[in-house]
Amino acid sequence: MSAMGVAALMTSGVSALGPLIRADLGLSMAGLGLFAVAVFLSTAAGSVPLGRLADRMTPETGVAATYGCAALGLAG
Structure with a gap:
């Protein structure tokens, strides 16, 4: 059950944090799309x-x- 929660957090977290991920990694919109994929x-x-x-x-x-x-993951 916890694995399902982690999977949902990963996939929805990318869309919710997309602007921050994009700025931090210096990605274009296409790069962010490839990252999400x-x-x-x-x-x-x-x-x-x-x-x-x-x-x-x-x-x-x-x-x-x-x-x-x-x-x-948080320690690293």
Whole structure:
């Protein structure tokens, strides 16, 4: 369940933060579109293997893994 939330955050976050991403990375409108496509495709490609992994975990372990990955991402 947490994987679905992360996927939705990634795909909708790009559109909501598009102007900031564009300014920070110096992208054109077309570049931002390609960036959004790359985010969407990576989310789609990762959903099947990560979904299978999540099916093997308990809900508590899944939430802990999601928070751990988020903490690592924010620390870097």
